[in-house]
Amino acid sequence: MGEKVLMKGNEALAEAAIRAGCRYFFGYPITPQNEVPEYMSRRLPEVGGVFVQAESEVAASNMIYGAACAGARVMTSSSSPGISLMQEALSYIAGAELPCVVANIVRGGPGLGGIQPAQSDYLQATKGGGHGDYHLFVFGPGSVQEIVDITMEAFEIADRYRNPVMILSDGVLGQMMEPVEFPDHYEPGNIPKPWATTGAKGRPRNIITSLELDPVKLEQHNIALAEKYKKASQELTRHEEYMTEDADVVVVAYGTTARVARAAVDRARKAGVKAGLFRPISLYPFPSGALFDLATRAGAFLTVEMSMGQMVEDVRLAVNGTRPVHFYGRAGGMIPTTREVYGEICKVVEGRV
Amino acid sequence: MRKVFGRPNALTSAPTHYCPGCTHGIIHRVVAEVIDELGVLDRTIGIAPVGCAVLAYDYFNCDMIEASHGRAPAVATGVKRVLPDRVVFTYQGDGDLASIGMGEIVHAAARGENITVIFVNNTVYGMTGGQMAPTTVPGQRTTTSQSGRDISTAGYPIKVCELLATLGGAAYIARVSTTSPANVARAKRAVKKAFQTQLAGDGFAMVEFLSSCPTTWGMTPREALKWIDEHLEPYFPLGEFVSRGRAS
Numbered sequence: 324m325g326e327k328v329l330m331k332g333n334e335a336l337a338e339a340a341i342r343a344g345c346r347y348f349f350g351y352p353i354t355p356q357n358e359v360p361e362y363m364s365r366r367l368p369e370v371g372g373v374f375v376q377a378e379s380e381v382a383a384s385n386m387i388y389g390a391a392c393a394g395a396r397v398m399t400s401s402s403s404p405g406i407s408l409m410q411e412a413l414s415y416i417a418g419a420e421l422p423c424v425v426a427n428i429v430r431g432g433p434g435l436g437g438i439q440p441a442q443s444d445y446l447q448a449t450k451g452g453g454h455g456d457y458h459l460f461v462f463g464p465g466s467v468q469e470i471v472d473i474t475m476e477a478f479e480i481a482d483r484y485r486n487p488v489m490i491l492s493d494g495v496l497g498q499m500m501e502p503v504e505f506p507d508h509y510e511p512g513n514i515p516k517p518w519a520t521t522g523a524k525g526r527p528r529n530i531i532t533s534l535e536l537d538p539v540k541l542e543q544h545n546i547a548l549a550e551k552y553k554k555a556s557q558e559l560t561r562h563e564e565y566m567t568e569d570a571d572v573v574v575v576a577y578g579t580t581a582r583v584a585r586a587a588v589d590r591a592r593k594a595g596v597k598a599g600l601f602r603p604i605s606l607y608p609f610p611s612g613a614l615f616d617l618a619t620r621a622g623a624f625l626t627v628e629m630s631m632g633q634m635v636e637d638v639r640l641a642v643n644g645t646r647p648v649h650f651y652g653r654a655g656g657m658i659p660t661t662r663e664v665y666g667e668i669c670k671v672v673e674g675r676v
Numbered sequence: 677m678r679k680v681f682g683r684p685n686a687l688t689s690a691p692t693h694y695c696p697g698c699t700h701g702i703i704h705r706v707v708a709e710v711i712d713e714l715g716v717l718d719r720t721i722g723i724a725p726v727g728c729a730v731l732a733y734d735y736f737n738c739d740m741i742e743a744s745h746g747r748a749p750a751v752a753t754g755v756k757r758v759l760p761d762r763v764v765f766t767y768q769g770d771g772d773l774a775s776i777g778m779g780e781i782v783h784a785a786a787r788g789e790n791i792t793v794i795f796v797n798n799t800v801y802g803m804t805g806g807q808m809a810p811t812t813v814p815g816q817r818t819t820t821s822q823s824g825r826d827i828s829t830a831g832y833p834i835k836v837c838e839l840l841a842t843l844g845g846a847a848y849i850a851r852v853s854t855t856s857p858a859n860v861a862r863a864k865r866a867v868k869k870a871f872q873t874q875l876a877g878d879g880f881a882m883v884e885f886l887s888s889c890p891t892t893w894g895m896t897p898r899e900a901l902k903w904i905d906e907h908l909e910p911y912f913p914l915g916e917f918v919s920r921g922r923a924s
Contacts (some may be wrong), residue, residue: 378783382747386751415743419742458854530741
């Protein structure tokens with residue numbers, strides 16, 4: 324690995340994308356993700372790339388569609404209200420099976436909401452988001468280093484599966500500075516894209532479309548997509564466990580919330596309470612199998628989110644009634660404190676919930 | 677025997693789904709002949725719209741992309757920025773380009789995006805059954821303006837060429853029709869200029885076709901062409917609005 328540098332999460336994300344071979348960025352300003360397009364506008368021309376500030380998130384996401392059709396490694400970033408505007412294009416991109424990377428630096432909602440960090444786009448991100456039967460692959464990094472690692476891998480995953488990948492970050496991870504290391508030498512994967520529309524010189528012409536008027540064929544397409552997602556659930560799920568071996572209560576949290584939860588687990592352990600942390604890193608596919616396995620030995624679960632309860636639905640599905648699943652959430656840009664989460668752990672242990 | 681007339685290489689042999697008398701067929705052929713004559717078929721990427729020409733990817737014999745409604749200029753921007761040495765064109769109707777996609781077309785033109793846009797204006801939403809479009813002329817009857825477009829409630833039709841001509845990035849803007857052999861010949865010259873503008877790297881080029889929809893207009897094909905000349909052309913005058921590229 325290279326030398327350690329101190330970087331903001333959003334800037335690290337942008338640099339990681341460039342290191343991964345991304346040379347095209349189309350975006351639109353929105354807080355709290357502006358460091359990403361600003362960094363890209365400066366850095367991409369230095370490496371022979373192209374930055375375009377689009378007229379809207381609708382246009383930006385369709386430029387992504389076009390650049391992906393042309394076979395490029397391409398990305399955009401936005402924040403919640405802007406991501407909502409991109410859902411149309413993301414549905415088309417997933418339908419046409421094109422690779423791209425989208426970063427959502429989540430802020431509180433609904434509507435215009437606020438600009439403080441939140442995790443209230445979990446369901447939109449993991450369940451499809453736009454119309455039709457599709458999924459993005461979604462990762463929720465928990466540190467600036469993990470933002471770098473996941474962003475670089477996201478382009479490989481997108482190319483390998485021909486599927487959009489979303490990085491679900493938030494204003495805390497995006498704005499905070501942490502030391503990060505980039506690999507000294509990184510060769511972006513060179514997965515052939517014979518399907519790309521680059522001009523049909525020397526080959527039969529290519530057509531990229533998500534339109535299929537024959538219901539028999541459209542059903543076959545949906546079945547093929549479902550098989551792709553099933554394969555991904557076997558290959559892409561990842562999570563981290565902390566002190567779960569003997570835990571009476573396991574906190575389930577991702578991203579920023581997992582950092583708070585980890586401190587709360589430490590505090591609980593100091594107080595003699597057997598707490599642990601299960602941190603999903605892939606949010607779609609969700610690490611359901613690992614969570615179900617953990618349910619055979621953990622006493623109870625406590626899901627903590629910066630929302631009124633979204634990921635908790637996946638936790639309950641994974642645990643499948645074998646153990647109680649409790650929930651604690653803050654919303655609107657409020658961040659749960661260590662003290663609050665510790666208090667909730669104690670309540671679960673003492674049977675006060 | 678000498679072959680004196682044939683299908684352009686830039687068109688496939690697929691029978692089109694267009695209604696009898698619709699001018700999409702002529703416009704497809706004009707575009708295809710120009711692509712053939714410029715010898716760029718194997719480095720051309722076309723973007724199909726949502727609307728009557730949604731299946732244009734079955735007819736143009738080059739790499740094709742199907743865009744969502746109105747977004748073809750954004751998709752074309754993505755392709756062209758990645759592949760600046762390829763020829764990229766969009767083919768869009770008036771609902772697609774002048775209503776839902778107004779933002780995308782205006783900003784593609786403003787950026788001087790080096791693409792060619794074929795804009796087919798038949799003043800109705802043909803595919804969905806003939807509803808009022810942003811280019812429906814005052815008094816024109818459609819399924820959502822059944823007593824004729826009332827400008828006091830439905831406002832005025834949008835003159836896209838005139839609008840885009842105000843933008844610095846627009847290098848070639850022309851409006852044509854296909855109501856006579858002479859008009860078809862003029863249309864082809866305009867389309868050729870629009871592609872040459874792109875090949876010269878001069879910026880945004882668009883050709884608007886006044887087109888007929890006999891089916892939803894409730895006319896015979898011949899009546900529909902006459903109606904273009906008598907009712908559309910006075911509102912949407914033909915001609916070149918911008919021609920400032922090196923190709924001109």
